[in-house]
Amino acid sequence: MTLKKKEHLELYRQMVLIRRIEQRAAELYQEGLIGGFLHLYIGQEAVSTGIVSLRKPVDRVITAYRDHGVAINCGISAKEVMAELLGKATGISKGRGGSMHMADVSKNYWGGHAIVGAHLPLAAGMALGDQYNGNDGVTICMFGDGATNIGFFHEAVNLSKVWDLPVLWICENNQYGMGTTVKRASAVEQMRQKAEGYNIPNARCEDGMDILKVREAVEPALEHVRSGKGPFFLEIMTYRFEGHSMGDPERYREKDEVQTWEKTDPIGVYNRYLVKQEIATKANLDKVETDAEAEVVEAIEFAIESPEPALDTLHDYTYVEAA
Amino acid sequence: MPAITMRQAISDALWEEMERDEKVFIMGEEVGVWGGTYAVTKGFYDHFGEKRVRDAPIAEAVIVGAGIGAALVGLRPISELMTINFAFVAMDHIVNEAPKLHAMFGGQMKVPLVIRAVSGGGRQLGATHSQTPDAIFAHFPGLTVIAPGTPADAKGLLKSAIRSDNPVLFIENALLYQARGEVPEGEHLVPIGESKVQREGSDVTLVSYSSMLQTSLKAAEQLEKEGISVEVVDLRCLRPLDMGPVVESFKKTNRAVIAEEGWGSYGVGSEVATRLYEEAFDYVDAPIKRVNQQEVPLPYNRALEHSALPQLADVVAAVKEVL
Ligand SMILES: Cc1ncc(C[n+]2csc(CCOP(=O)(O)OP(=O)(O)O)c2C)c(N)n1
Ligand SMILES: [Mg+2]
Numbered sequence: 001m002t003l004k005k006k007e008h009l010e011l012y013r014q015m016v017l018i019r020r021i022e023q024r025a026a027e028l029y030q031e032g033l034i035g036g037f038l039h040l041y042i043g044q045e046a047v048s049t050g051i052v053s054l055r056k057p058v059d060r061v062i063t064a065y066r067d068h069g070v071a072i073n074c075g076i077s078a079k080e081v082m083a084e085l086l087g088k089a090t091g092i093s094k095g096r097g098g099s100m101h102m103a104d105v106s107k108n109y110w111g112g113h114a115i116v117g118a119h120l121p122l123a124a125g126m127a128l129g130d131q132y133n134g135n136d137g138v139t140i141c142m143f144g145d146g147a148t149n150i151g152f153f154h155e156a157v158n159l160s161k162v163w164d165l166p167v168l169w170i171c172e173n174n175q176y177g178m179g180t181t182v183k184r185a186s187a188v189e190q191m192r193q194k195a196e197g198y199n200i201p202n203a204r205c206e207d208g209m210d211i212l213k214v215r216e217a218v219e220p221a222l223e224h225v226r227s228g229k230g231p232f233f234l235e236i237m238t239y240r241f242e243g244h245s246m247g248d249p250e251r252y253r254e255k256d257e258v259q260t261w262e263k264t265d266p267i268g269v270y271n272r273y274l275v276k277q278e279i280a281t282k283a284n285l286d287k288v289e290t291d292a293e294a295e296v297v298e299a300i301e302f303a304i305e306s307p308e309p310a311l312d313t314l315h316d317y318t319y320v321e322a323a
Numbered sequence: 324m325p326a327i328t329m330r331q332a333i334s335d336a337l338w339e340e341m342e343r344d345e346k347v348f349i350m351g352e353e354v355g356v357w358g359g360t361y362a363v364t365k366g367f368y369d370h371f372g373e374k375r376v377r378d379a380p381i382a383e384a385v386i387v388g389a390g391i392g393a394a395l396v397g398l399r400p401i402s403e404l405m406t407i408n409f410a411f412v413a414m415d416h417i418v419n420e421a422p423k424l425h426a427m428f429g430g431q432m433k434v435p436l437v438i439r440a441v442s443g444g445g446r447q448l449g450a451t452h453s454q455t456p457d458a459i460f461a462h463f464p465g466l467t468v469i470a471p472g473t474p475a476d477a478k479g480l481l482k483s484a485i486r487s488d489n490p491v492l493f494i495e496n497a498l499l500y501q502a503r504g505e506v507p508e509g510e511h512l513v514p515i516g517e518s519k520v521q522r523e524g525s526d527v528t529l530v531s532y533s534s535m536l537q538t539s540l541k542a543a544e545q546l547e548k549e550g551i552s553v554e555v556v557d558l559r560c561l562r563p564l565d566m567g568p569v570v571e572s573f574k575k576t577n578r579a580v581i582a583e584e585g586w587g588s589y590g591v592g593s594e595v596a597t598r599l600y601e602e603a604f605d606y607v608d609a610p611i612k613r614v615n616q617q618e619v620p621l622p623y624n625r626a627l628e629h630s631a632l633p634q635l636a637d638v639v640a641a642v643k644e645v646l
Binding site: 035036037087088093095096097098100101114115116117146147149150151152177178179180184185186249251252308309311313314315318 | 352353356357358360378379380381382383384408409412446447448449450451452617618619620622623624625626627630631
């Protein structure tokens, strides 16, 4: 599917916006305005932006705790993301979830889940729901390379094939689970090989730093599931530029390795492509960047000025209130 | 006696036991190259090597399950769970395998396994990462559950746990890692299953363990200035539970408060209060009070989380109420 200039600029905008949010979030964390765990998506922006750009509103999206970028791609505003990071009542999860738990069900975005692999069975269940009800949607489930080693993964992936569930499994292989390389944690080098074991059609996108390659890989995969052929498994190679979460001493990798990968910064790659192909001018892209910067500044102001959840609401949402 | 942190005390216990017995080894997520998520095993990988400090995939069921297997054939494994919240993934092995095998096969098998796990909230990690589910594990006969509140006890009890022929769940508390206390030099062992009076007093018996022990000691200090003499009893082990010092203290004070970080319903406090009513009913001068966490999934927002967790003021107020 070839994109129009406007569409390219929109994807570029999302990637830049995610980058700025993450950079400012890191600062706010240092200042103590954000607490808990904070996992940044810097370096991986092309992956989720590419994936979500191809989904239809009926398609569900669910991911792990590295979820701010996915939230933006699914249409949650920078304000609601920032407010959630600051634990405010105006946050997308009303300040109760924090960085790892952002969802907007009205946008068919089912969150942010913090127990590694635990959302894969949920994805299978949502796909079952759609199959059961005769809905058209595909459930797109994203997870890390590390998550493929936990039992949840194997149970969910197996079931999806046995029941031919409309789910697209997407492994974001950033080559580390915390400080453990794929090689030290997985018996097979390619995560897609695990899908082979369950007889699920699969593919590997070798360049997840290039959003157009991501889209090229996702499009047929989504089509496969949408056409009723059951689950598909797509592995996308990528890299995270920052630590696993804030305060990671990064003893497990060399600076050189990070610097080498930074040369393929997904935003730089896309920027150069758009200019070279004369799809956009440098001025166009600069404007996108200044706008994103301004949007994030505004989002931070909004978050800071937003009220804290009232203390007397502590027990709210523990149970669904009787109608 | 030197004052050291809880982190150091636990680290020293592991180090000394690994030096003493080469059958002792550690496996878990990020215990090696990373140096332990909470830096407890920093330096171990370089000193003991990868055979004895084993980085495992994110697969808690097999981290505990393989620990059981290795223990069955004569090793003394220490299976580390990054936090106790991930113990649920390994629940069958913790409660349905490890504590059952010795009994079920008529004493033929033994499981000298230590499972280390970090419990507790207060760090804005959200509902899935902030729990204090200690009581759940104490429900199962055959399992030993230890939860120390001072560096000296942490060191002495962990060393005893490693030498025990029974499966032990050793619960640490993240906010206690920085707590300092004196630890006897040289070989220091604390027997499993003995509660201890950590501070003498005559008006009220204050029972607690782990993080709430430290809070209770502070409460006792504060109350002393108001002329109220509090005796603080530390359970140290939840199973086997030693009621001896608790009952003895209660017979003197006739009033008791039990403070624990976890939820109250079906909790440690419920158990201790019931035992007091059963074993010392004639000495009861006031209804026994419990101090606990509010019964909600813990929210991310700092103020909400704080209001949900038991604080020093809550303990002080409860003591005054039973007077
Ligand atoms: C069941 C469980 N075990 C351990 C953890 C701690 N933990 C959080 S993220 C993580 C690494 C996950 O790696 P991967 O799946 O590759 O995702 P990435 O962080 O690289 O995006 C670990 C071990 C957890 N959250 N849940
Ligand atoms: Mg990874």
